[in-house]
Amino acid sequence: MPQEPNPQRRSEKSRTAIIEAALELCAEHGYGHVTVEAIAARAKVSKKTIYRWWPSKGAVVLxxxxxxxxxxxxxxxxxxxxxxxxxxxxxxLHGVMTEPRTGRALTGLIADTQHDPDLARSLNDDLIRPRADEARARLTKAKTDGQIDPDADLDLALELLYGPVYYRLLLHQGDLHTRAELGKLIDHVLSALAPEGKALARSPALDQDH
Incomplete structure (x- = not known):
């Protein structure tokens, strides 16, 4: 006897198609011009299917x-x-922010959170905070290893490192095009975090323009 279709497999196929369609449309038209209707049409599913899993376009993109x-x-x-x-x-920078699918989706999503508190909370809880926690854990280890000052404010350090990156992205100031440019930013922050009386040596790789 023929096997019955697997609903779980069919659902996962539809979910993957929806996610891919959302990113493709963001890359092609910009987040602001993307609609749930357009995502459904590209993914070849119904709007009802999308709303069964996500409450809004922003939630799909997130x-x-x-x-x-x-x-x-x-x-x-x-x-x-x-x-x-x-x-x-x-x-x-170059795997997310300047990549057309994810970069345009991210900037549009951040803009959308300015008038959608629920989406803002979800963005912070699902995307921003977990990555910030990883970065903070790495800096905490560096503090334990004596690589940065034991009294360094790690939350402020994260803002100093990543603030300029998001400033350039959201205010269209141009991204950090080379590792040398990125290296200058890292150097300035790490010099402020260096243990008293101990200068942090530059990495030779950061003196090269990749």
Missing amino acids: DALDETVNPAIAFPDTGDLRADLEAQMWGL
Whole structure:
């Protein structure tokens, strides 16, 4: 006898199609011009199917970003804090922010949170805070290892590192195009975090324009 279709497999196929459609449409038209109707049409599902899983377009895009950006911005721990920051931040810049699908989706989603408190909370809980926690954990280890001052304010350090990145993204100031440019930012922040009387040596890789 023929097997019955697997509803779970069919649902997962539809969910994947919806997420892919949302990112593709953001890349093609910009987040603001994307609608649930357009996502449904591209994914070949009904609007009802989308609303069964997500309350809004923003929630669909957030879910898509949450699944997509993880590999690009994983935080390494090689023992070299500077190299780890460079690798993670370069992945954020050029694996997410300047990549058309995820970059345009992210900027549009952030704009949408300005008038949607529920979406803002979800963005923070699902996307921003987990990555900030990873970065804070890496800086905490560096503090334990004596690489940064024991009294360093790690939350402020995160703002100093990532604030300029988001400033450039959201205010259209241009991204950090090279590792040398990124290295200058990291150098300035780490010099402020250095233990008293101990200068942090520059990494030779950051003197190269990749």
